[in-house]
Amino acid sequence: MIKFADQDRFFISEDLMGFADKQVEEKIFETRVDFLLYGAAYAIKNNLSPAKSFQRHDLGMRPSSLPEEFRASFELIVPAYCEDMSLPVPSEPKEFMSVVCCLGIEGGRKLYEDWKAMSRSQIMKKIIDIDSDLKEN
Amino acid sequence: MSFTFKKLTLNNWRCYEGTITLDFPEIGPEKNLIVVNGINGFGKTSLLKSLKFLFHGSGKDEILEAWNEASRNRGEKNLSVSMEFMHDGSLCKIIREVEFKTRGNTALGSEKLTLIMNGNERDQAADKIAQWLPTDVQQFVFFDGAEISRYAKKQHDQGVKDAIERVLGIPAIRNLRTDLERFVEKLEEEQETLLGVGGKSQSLREEIDDLEALDQKYKEDKNTFLEQKSGIEETLSDLEKEATKIEVIEVERKGLLDKKARRADLQTQLSEIENQISQYIRNAPLYLLLPKLRGIETKFKAKVQIPPRQDKWEKLEVVLKELIERDENCLCGREIDDESERHLKEELSTVHSTLEQMKVQSGIPGKSEIMGKLIAVSQIISRFGDGLSGGNQAMGKRASLNLRLDEIEKDINDINAKLEGHELVEIQELFRQKADLKSRLEEVHEKLGSLKENMQKNADDLRDKKRGLDQITINMEQGKILVKKLDIARRSLAAIEALLERAIKEKREQIEHLATDVFTSITNKPDEYSRVRVKEDYTLDVIRKDGTSIDNTKLSSGEKEVLAYSFITALNRSSITPVPFVMDTPFGHLDGIHREKLLKNLPGLEVQVFLLATDRDLPLNERDKIDASLAGEFEIKRDQAAARSYIEEVK
Numbered sequence: 001m002i003k004f005a006d007q008d009r010f011f012i013s014e015d016l017m018g019f020a021d022k023q024v025e026e027k028i029f030e031t032r033v034d035f036l037l038y039g040a041a042y043a044i045k046n047n048l049s050p051a052k053s054f055q056r057h058d059l060g061m062r063p064s065s066l067p068e069e070f071r072a073s074f075e076l077i078v079p080a081y082c083e084d085m086s087l088p089v090p091s092e093p094k095e096f097m098s099v100v101c102c103l104g105i106e107g108g109r110k111l112y113e114d115w116k117a118m119s120r121s122q123i124m125k126k127i128i129d130i131d132s133d134l135k136e137n
Numbered sequence: 138m139s140f141t142f143k144k145l146t147l148n149n150w151r152c153y154e155g156t157i158t159l160d161f162p163e164i165g166p167e168k169n170l171i172v173v174n175g176i177n178g179f180g181k182t183s184l185l186k187s188l189k190f191l192f193h194g195s196g197k198d199e200i201l202e203a204w205n206e207a208s209r210n211r212g213e214k215n216l217s218v219s220m221e222f223m224h225d226g227s228l229c230k231i232i233r234e235v236e237f238k239t240r241g242n243t244a245l246g247s248e249k250l251t252l253i254m255n256g257n258e259r260d261q262a263a264d265k266i267a268q269w270l271p272t273d274v275q276q277f278v279f280f281d282g283a284e285i286s287r288y289a290k291k292q293h294d295q296g297v298k299d300a301i302e303r304v305l306g307i308p309a310i311r312n313l314r315t316d317l318e319r320f321v322e323k324l325e326e327e328q329e330t331l332l333g334v335g336g337k338s339q340s341l342r343e344e345i346d347d348l349e350a351l352d353q354k355y356k357e358d359k360n361t362f363l364e365q366k367s368g369i370e371e372t373l374s375d376l377e378k379e380a381t382k383i384e385v386i387e388v389e390r391k392g393l394l395d396k397k398a399r400r401a402d403l404q405t406q407l408s409e410i411e412n413q414i415s416q417y418i419r420n421a422p423l424y425l426l427l428p429k430l431r432g433i434e435t436k437f438k439a440k441v442q443i444p445p446r447q448d449k450w451e452k453l454e455v456v457l458k459e460l461i462e463r464d465e466n467c468l469c470g471r472e473i474d475d476e477s478e479r480h481l482k483e484e485l486s487t488v489h490s491t492l493e494q495m496k497v498q499s500g501i502p503g504k505s506e507i508m509g510k511l512i513a514v515s516q517i518i519s520r521f522g523d524g525l526s527g528g529n530q531a532m533g534k535r536a537s538l539n540l541r542l543d544e545i546e547k548d549i550n551d552i553n554a555k556l557e558g559h560e561l562v563e564i565q566e567l568f569r570q571k572a573d574l575k576s577r578l579e580e581v582h583e584k585l586g587s588l589k590e591n592m593q594k595n596a597d598d599l600r601d602k603k604r605g606l607d608q609i610t611i612n613m614e615q616g617k618i619l620v621k622k623l624d625i626a627r628r629s630l631a632a633i634e635a636l637l638e639r640a641i642k643e644k645r646e647q648i649e650h651l652a653t654d655v656f657t658s659i660t661n662k663p664d665e666y667s668r669v670r671v672k673e674d675y676t677l678d679v680i681r682k683d684g685t686s687i688d689n690t691k692l693s694s695g696e697k698e699v700l701a702y703s704f705i706t707a708l709n710r711s712s713i714t715p716v717p718f719v720m721d722t723p724f725g726h727l728d729g730i731h732r733e734k735l736l737k738n739l740p741g742l743e744v745q746v747f748l749l750a751t752d753r754d755l756p757l758n759e760r761d762k763i764d765a766s767l768a769g770e771f772e773i774k775r776d777q778a779a780a781r782s783y784i785e786e787v788k
Contacts, residue, residue, distance in 0.1 A: 027415070028418065029418065029419075030415065030419060034418075034419055037422045038421055038422045038425070040422065041421070041422035041423070041425035041426050042422075042425060044425070044426060044429060045425045045426070045428070045429075069423060069513075069516065069517050069520065070422070070423065072513040072517065073422075073423055073426050073430060073517055074426075076430065076433050076513065077426055077429045077430065077433065080429070080432075080433055080436075081429065124414060124418065124532065125532055127417075127418050127421050128414070128417060128418070128421075128528040128529055128531075128532050129529070
């Protein structure tokens with residue numbers, strides 16, 4: 001079973017840095033990695049393919065700083081997701097980290113389009129409302 | 138009843154075009170109400186104004202306003218109001234008419250007043266009418282419910298006070314006193330002539346002159362002190378009002394502290410809710426992944442069907458691992474030495490690699506691995522499976538907290554604005570001024586007290602000196618009769634002065650008693666209010682059961698109306714010639730209970746009572762209750778096409 005390796009670090013694309021910073025500044029997300037993981041989950045939920053073209057920006061954060069259930073969830077889902085989407089299934093931790101981050105970038109880009117005109121409260125409400133979103137689906 | 142209206146005639150008066158005549162029915166005991174119904178804008182107040190105009194005239198602009206527009210457009214040049222009435226057994230008629238002269242676009246009215254008594258026109262009509270109904274008393278006879286606040290005034294003008302006393306018959310006694318004073322003066326002049334110049338009488342007369350001059354000075358001093366007293370009392374009353382405001386401000390200041398504490402509490406709650414929301418948002422990716430996790434869980438559960446051979450090898454692997462990890466004895470009880478352990482590890486390695494091959498061949502992971510993943514997935518699902526409903530609740534609570542915080546912030550700003558300029562120093566200064574004025578008031582009271590003593594002593598001296606002069610006069614020829622006359626005149630004057638003082642006191646007490654009776658029978662707070670106090674200038678105070686008085690401005694509009702009504706009816710009953718009582722929109726400020734009590738009270742008045750009422754003043758069910766007291770009823774109607782009001786008697 002593929003797992004995060006603690007020598008690997010999360011990364012994001014340069015084009016999303018400003019938006020991720022804004023989310024942190026406005027205290028919607030605590031860290032840029034929180035935003036990235038939300039983007040990854042959003043991408044998985046919406047069956048998006050991982051981003052391919054971008055300039056990588058290292059976020060400096062290692063998987064060990066994440067809560068166990070976060071790591072376990074991605075470790076369980078990502079291989080199955082790749083299979084379902086006919087994508088190469090990651091076979092080693094670095095590749096796995098790369099897939100998670102690329103999904104985060106793709107999801108983050110979609111969120112940028114959705115959220116760019118929204119206020120802090122509207123974005124927070126939108127995130128919280130995902131619950132009803134899920135029930136609808 | 139000495140004063141009753143019989144017939145009112147209006148000609149081109151305001152909204153009443155042409156001639157309108159109202160014949161008022163006879164009234165009897167407990168059957169004295171005459172109701173004129175009319176909805177707003179139909180002409181009730183115009184009727185009230187016609188009576189005010191009839192008795193006391195009106196200003197130039199008001200007269201122009203009163204000129205009916207249609208008649209004016211037709212070129213008619215006059216308006217008039219007249220009333221036939223009985224007064225002290227005489228049939229009287231007052232006619233007040235105005236003739237207009239137009240010059241270009243402007244018109245000017247000249248007013249003419251005629252008084253006819255028992256068929257004869259009387260001179261000095263205005264004076265006679267003012268005697269029956271003084272202008273300043275008009276407000277207590279023609280009662281305007283819309284101007285209720287003026288009836289709860291703190292002070293009346295001197296004119297109002299004089300007018301009230303005129304209605305009460307006080308001036309008649311005053312006139313008698315003036316006549317007697319003049320008579321005494323005349324007799325004293327005769328005495329002076331008789332005594333001539335020089336001798337003992339000369340020095341006595343000089344002493345009398347000095348004492349009279351001193352008495353005059355004392356009277357002037359008394360007026361000065363009374364003015365000072367009134368001024369201080371007025372300022373004190375203003376300061377009291379200010380102090381009341383400050384009390385309100387102090388309450389506000391305490392309220393501000395409460396609000397600030399509440400704000401701090403809400404801010405703490407908000408901060409907790411914000412933390413909760415942050416936590417929900419941090420976990421949001423897991424909620425998004427939940428459907429996929431549930432799918433994986435189902436998939437894993439299905440995959441737990443492991444082939445029997447693979448299962449056997451897996452169990453063997455578990456046993457070997459346990460033996461190595463036990464680090465004690467073998468299952469048979471023999472100690473595991475290094476050689477045995479090395480052998481077990483080799484066996485475990487072989488079993489492990491065989492098992493891995495089996496997993497690859499079957500495509501199914503081992504039982505323990507599957508169980509581990511299943512447990513992890515189940516834990517996540519059970520922890521977050523309830524979704525974010527708590528988050529939505531937290532968002533709702535946050536919005537409501539923010540709203541409440543905004544409201545409190547606004548309240549705090551409002552209170553701060555109110556408190557601005559009311560520094561503690563200012564409040565202390567106000568209370569210092571109050572204390573200062575109270576001590577000055579006490580000083581003036583003391584001065585007035587000693588002045589009264591001096592005046593009394595002076596009066597005694599004056600009386601003694603005059604007696605001395607009388608003794609000299611009595612010994613002279615012709616002097617005996619003169620002294621006797623003087624004695625009678627002076628005694629009469631003293632008696633009249635005492636009578637005047639007593640009459641004023643008794644009348645005021647009578648009004649106070651009657652007003653209290655009416656007020657306590659009508660008020661909704663009979664257990665709280667004890668009586669009505671009528672002050673020297675005939676303004677009113679409501680006294681609580683604990684003896685304290687209420688600031689009239691703090692009474693509700695309904696209570697002010699009840700207070701005004703109590704005074705007016707008391708004045709009417711105390712009057713030497715009670716006049717008919719007219720109430721326009723009488724019950725506008727009253728609730729149902731007040732209105733019912735007042736309606737029960739009205740038939741008790743021994744005069745005609747005219748109620749110019751809307752359907753709100755006198756709803757149908759209440760109108761039925763006064764049926765027995767109703768002497769007559771009229772209805773104001775309106776021809777809206779012709780913009781003309783008219784009045785019909787309701788049969």
